[in-house]
Amino acid sequence: MELKILILEHDPNDIELIQYELKKSSMVHMSKFVQTEREFKDALLNMQPDVVLSDFNLPSFNGINAFNVKQSLLPEVPFIIVSGTIGEQRAVDLIKMGITDYVLKENLYQIPIKIGRALHEIEERKQKKQVELQLADQNEQIKNILESITDGFFSVTTTFIVNYWNQQAEYLLGKKESEIIGKNLLEEFDHPLSAKFYAEFQNILDTGQASEFEEFFNPMATWLQINAYPSKNGVSFFIRNINEIKRSEKVNKLEREVLALYTTKSLRIEATLEYLLKSIQKMHPELICNVLKVEDGLLYPWVHSSLYSSASQLHGIPISEDGIASSVAAFTKTDYFIKDVAATPAYEDFIDSNRLGNLKSCISFPILGTSQQIMGTFTIFLKSIRYLSPEEEKTLEKAGVILRNILENYFSGLAIQQSEEKYKRLFQLNPQPMWVYGQHNLQILDVNEAAIDHYGYSLEEFRRMSIKDVLTPQAKASFDEMIPRISSADTIRGTFEHIKKDGEVIFVESKSNVFQFAEKKARLVLINDITEKI
Numbered sequence: 001m002e003l004k005i006l007i008l009e010h011d012p013n014d015i016e017l018i019q020y021e022l023k024k025s026s027m028v029h030m031s032k033f034v035q036t037e038r039e040f041k042d043a044l045l046n047m048q049p050d051v052v053l054s055d056f057n058l059p060s061f062n063g064i065n066a067f068n069v070k071q072s073l074l075p076e077v078p079f080i081i082v083s084g085t086i087g088e089q090r091a092v093d094l095i096k097m098g099i100t101d102y103v104l105k106e107n108l109y110q111i112p113i114k115i116g117r118a119l120h121e122i123e124e125r126k127q128k129k130q131v132e133l134q135l136a137d138q139n140e141q142i143k144n145i146l147e148s149i150t151d152g153f154f155s156v157t158t159t160f161i162v163n164y165w166n167q168q169a170e171y172l173l174g175k176k177e178s179e180i181i182g183k184n185l186l187e188e189f190d191h192p193l194s195a196k197f198y199a200e201f202q203n204i205l206d207t208g209q210a211s212e213f214e215e216f217f218n219p220m221a222t223w224l225q226i227n228a229y230p231s232k233n234g235v236s237f238f239i240r241n242i243n244e245i246k247r248s249e250k251v252n253k254l255e256r257e258v259l260a261l262y263t264t265k266s267l268r269i270e271a272t273l274e275y276l277l278k279s280i281q282k283m284h285p286e287l288i289c290n291v292l293k294v295e296d297g298l299l300y301p302w303v304h305s306s307l308y309s310s311a312s313q314l315h316g317i318p319i320s321e322d323g324i325a326s327s328v329a330a331f332t333k334t335d336y337f338i339k340d341v342a343a344t345p346a347y348e349d350f351i352d353s354n355r356l357g358n359l360k361s362c363i364s365f366p367i368l369g370t371s372q373q374i375m376g377t378f379t380i381f382l383k384s385i386r387y388l389s390p391e392e393e394k395t396l397e398k399a400g401v402i403l404r405n406i407l408e409n410y411f412s413g414l415a416i417q418q419s420e421e422k423y424k425r426l427f428q429l430n431p432q433p434m435w436v437y438g439q440h441n442l443q444i445l446d447v448n449e450a451a452i453d454h455y456g457y458s459l460e461e462f463r464r465m466s467i468k469d470v471l472t473p474q475a476k477a478s479f480d481e482m483i484p485r486i487s488s489a490d491t492i493r494g495t496f497e498h499i500k501k502d503g504e505v506i507f508v509e510s511k512s513n514v515f516q517f518a519e520k521k522a523r524l525v526l527i528n529d530i531t532e533k534i
Contacts, residue, residue: 003029005115006049008066009082010035010058017108018053018082025112037061037069044073051115056083067099078118082111128227128238150240157234158205160185164236172239174220191218197226204230214242247283247391251398254279262406269410270303273403277305280399284392286383288359291367291403292326293376294319299326302376319374322346326377329364333374337363340385360385365400367407375407433527436517437467439486445517454529456501467525472497472505486523490514495530506531 005022009015015033022029032047034040035058043049052070056063063081070079081094081102091102100118103110127149146153152169156162162185165177180188193215200211210229217224223246227238254276261272277289290304299317317323319330324346329336341347341362359381367376378400382388388396427434433451437444447462455462455470468476475497485492492512497505507530512523 001028003027003051003115003119004047004049005029005031006040006043006047006052007031007033008035008040008052008054008058008061008063009033010055014055014082014105017105018111021108021111027112027115035061037065040066041069041073044070048074049077051078051080051118053080053082053111053115056081056086063099064094064097067097071098076122078115078122080111080114080118082108128229152239153237154180154185154239155231155234155236156185160201161234162188163234169239172220172222172224172241173217189219200226200228201235204228204235244391244394247395250283251395255398255402258402258406262409269406272406273303274305276399276402277303280395281305283395287392287396288381288383289399290379291376292317292379294330294374299330299377325362325364326379329366329377329379330374333366333368333372335363335365337361337387339387341381358383361387363388365396367400367404369404369408369411375404375411378403427524430526433529435462435467435525435527436522437525439514439521439523442467445520445522451527454500454527455498461501470498472499492523498527507534 007015007018009018019031022031032043032049034043037060040061044052052066054063054066063083067079070077078100079098080100082105083102084105086094086102086104094102100121101114103114146164146166149166150168152172153164153166154162154169154173155164162180162183165175165180167177170176175188186193196213197215200213203209204211208230210227212225212227215224215226216222223242225240225242229236229238257279258272258276261267261275262269273291277291280289281287288305291302292299293302294300297319299319300315317327320327321331322328323331325336325338327346338344338347339361341360361382361384362379363382364377364379366374367378369375378396380388380396427446428448430448431450433448433454435444435447435451444462444465444467447457447459451462452459457465468479471479478494479496482492482494490513493510495507495509498508499505509528509530510525512525515522515524517524
């Protein structure tokens with residue numbers, strides 16, 4: 001079914017970016033862009049959109065006015081603000097007004113996600129509202145519905161006495177229906193409910209208005225999304241486990257923090273990686289993480305989330321198909337899981353010397369570059385014999401992507417640095433004159449000490465010169481004929497007349513090759529003075 005999206009936006013660039021994000025998503029849709037209040041009202045009536053996207057500030061109109069117009073005509077249609085800048089308090093105020101959601105223009109990729117979530121929530125509200133309206137006279141039918149929905153549902157009186165508790169509520173809150181019906185909700189849990197829960201409950205009773213909020217439920221260590229509705233005798237609650245949403249938000253935040261740390265030049269990469277691993281362990285305390293790097297075919301410890309006694313012993317471990325988990329993962333270039341470390345021969349030395357402590361299971365992931373070269377391993381020990389939970393798997397999968405991106409960039413930078421250092425040694429220590437000039441503008445970019453000594457110009461003088469400035473008039477004419485070849489040939493050889501700073505004319509043989517210099521296309525020239533041979 002084609003989704004109808006009405007978009008209130010005046011900036012052509014933003015219109016193009018929004019269209020791009022919508023087109024990039026798998027969402028089947030048609031969209032209409034409007035700029036004025038009149039166009040907006042007409043489109044609401046004629047198009048009957050499924051969702052509205054609106055800029056917050058327009059030349060003659062604004063997002064709040066647009067929302068009010070939409071509410072008067074199509075109150076059930078989701079309304080999402082798309083703004084360049086919006087403060088946290090302003091965002092909270094907008095949501096309290098009834099605006100469905102907001103997207104910052106720097107995060108336009110979130111538009112399809114927010115639309116999907118808004119439509120999903122609208123559908124859920126319709127279902128829940130239908131349930132609420134039928135509560136009074138369709139008890140049996142309502143009970144069947146409430147027991148079949150994926151949300152937990154319970155209802156209480158104005159004094160917190162529980163009078164309904166479905167099976168999903170049993171699962172989410174850890175109490176059987178028989179244990180809770182007829183009892184005071186506030187007295188049945190070891191950890192008291194938060195002040196926020198009390199405040200929301202009282203507000204519903206006072207105002208008669210529904211409420212939606214999030215609550216961390218200590219007894220089950222679970223984040224809950226709670227939709228609460230006033231009923232004739234109290235309040236009804238729909239609850240949903242949102243641990244995965246919270247975990248995903250934490251991981252995405254962690255990714256931003258780690259990338260920000262990595263781009264901080266004053267920090268060593270080890271500090272960035274250690275922050276990543278320790279953050280993972282805070283999220284999942286059962287996991288002990290470490291990263292080993294590969295050097296000359298051997299594994300060496302690099303960083304770890306917490307120091308365990310075996311870490312210092314992992315120096316120069318061979319990469320093989322029958323070694324410890326990291327060794328096998330690096331050899332096979334695939335994930336490798338050991339359910340019981342103590343029963344694995346490769347760990348006998350660690351077990352005999354009691355260096356593994358309370359680490360029981362182990363999984364190692366290879367960290368591969370784009371060319372499938374092995375850069376290192378990401379290894380996780382568990383404090384009990386078990387498999388990873390789905391939540392742990394998702395976190396580690398994301399962490400593996402972060403590690404791969406950072407390490408590939410890091411090792412690429414090292415390779416470039418080593419290449420540049422090699423170039424500098426070969427260039428500066430060469431006894432023959434050498435220089436580098438830009439392939440397009442012929443400007444001299446660098447010269448070695450031999451060129452400075454031989455020609456008499458200083459480095460600063462050379463860098464203000466074109467390659468043609470060292471040629472005699474006759475040589476310049478010959479060189480001009482070669483210019484088409486300079487832009488196409490990899491290697492160019494020739495014999496030229498050069499002029500030194502003191503006016504002396506010399507005859508030289510030159511050989512130049514194309515290469516990258518400071519991210520520019522340039523030529524590296526080797527000069528051989530043959531004056532004495534002529």
